[in-house]
Amino acid sequence: MSDVVIIYLSAASDLVIEREVLNRAITEIPTSLAWRILQTPLTAQEPEMKALAEVNLHLLLLGSDVRAPVGVEWAAARRTNRLPTLYLKRNIARTQAAQAFERELARYAHWQTYITIGDIRRKFLLLVSRHILSRWEYYSLSADEFDKLGEWRKTLIESRQHNDNVDQTLGGAGNSGVILSIERYMPSEGVLLRNTSATGVDQVEDTGK
Numbered sequence: 001m002s003d004v005v006i007i008y009l010s011a012a013s014d015l016v017i018e019r020e021v022l023n024r025a026i027t028e029i030p031t032s033l034a035w036r037i038l039q040t041p042l043t044a045q046e047p048e049m050k051a052l053a054e055v056n057l058h059l060l061l062l063g064s065d066v067r068a069p070v071g072v073e074w075a076a077a078r079r080t081n082r083l084p085t086l087y088l089k090r091n092i093a094r095t096q097a098a099q100a101f102e103r104e105l106a107r108y109a110h111w112q113t114y115i116t117i118g119d120i121r122r123k124f125l126l127l128v129s130r131h132i133l134s135r136w137e138y139y140s141l142s143a144d145e146f147d148k149l150g151e152w153r154k155t156l157i158e159s160r161q162h163n164d165n166v167d168q169t170l171g172g173a174g175n176s177g178v179i180l181s182i183e184r185y186m187p188s189e190g191v192l193l194r195n196t197s198a199t200g201v202d203q204v205e206d207t208g209k
Contacts, residue, residue, distance in 0.1 A: 001140050008052060009039045010060040010074065010084060012067040016042070018089075021117050022059075022124050029129060030152050031145055040069045052076045057131065058084035059124070062111075064092050066101040074105065085127065086111045087120060122156065129153040 007026075011019050019039055026035055038051050047069050052058065058077055060070065077084050088102065088111040102111065114120040129149060132139060136146050 001138055002056075003140070004034045004036055005057070005139075006036045006051065006055045007038065008048075008055045008058045008073070008084075009037070010058065010070050011040055012063065012065060012070055013042050014065055015061050015063045015089070017117060018061055018063075018120055021121050025121050025125055026128070029125065029132070030148050031132060031139070031141065033132070033139055040067075040073060047073050047076070049076050053080045053082070055082070057128065058082065059087060060084040060105075061087045061089065061120070062098060062102060062105075063089045063094075064098060065095045066098045071101065078108065083109050085109075087123070088113050089120075090115050125156060126153065129156070 009019055009022060023037055023039075026037070038048050038055070041047060049072075052073060053076075060074060060077075062070075074084070086105060086109050090113045094102070105111070112123065114123060129152065132141070133146065133150060133153070141149070
């Protein structure tokens with residue numbers, strides 16, 4: 001059982017807006033679980049290879065180009081047989097390197113596509129909430145918390161809205177960090193935010209069903 005969900009977002013610097021938006025979206029999911037969020041380094045740092053073998057959810061997003069750390073993260077995921085969920089941004093020009101990377105990964109996993117920021121945000125929230133509900137015992141969800149999350153997800157499915165009025169300002173959420181739950185965990189240091197949530201290791205296409 002776990003109170004903390006570890007998520008890894010593999011995405012190059014051209015997708016920094018997506019990184020920011022997904023990071024912030026996590027806090028909208030109505031559970032009391034805490035998050036540890038790891039992301040592809042934007043500087044000359046090495047990826048957190050050990051964490052890649054322990055994550056509950058790994059997402060890999062591809063935009064116009066692919067950078068070395070993302071390729072390294074993909075190779076590490078393959079070695080541990082924990083393939084990430086793949087998201088491909090549509091309606092953009094891609095470098096030859098990115099096109100080759102897209103074809104290579106398609107040999108092992110299915111690319112889900114998105115166009116807008118609101119689109120990827122909705123897909124992400126549906127994926128995460130389905131994972132939590134399917135593993136409610138592992139995350140020790142109470143009956144009330146399970147029902148609340150299920151109703152929230154149902155509303156998200158029925159809305160069928162991508163909500164493109166998403167806040168796209170950059171504020172540091174595109175970096176790795178920890179979001180703690182005051183309900184389940186009282187730390188000796190750090191900043192407590194509002195109730196947060198969880199995820200998992202699935203390579204699935206969430207159609208909202």
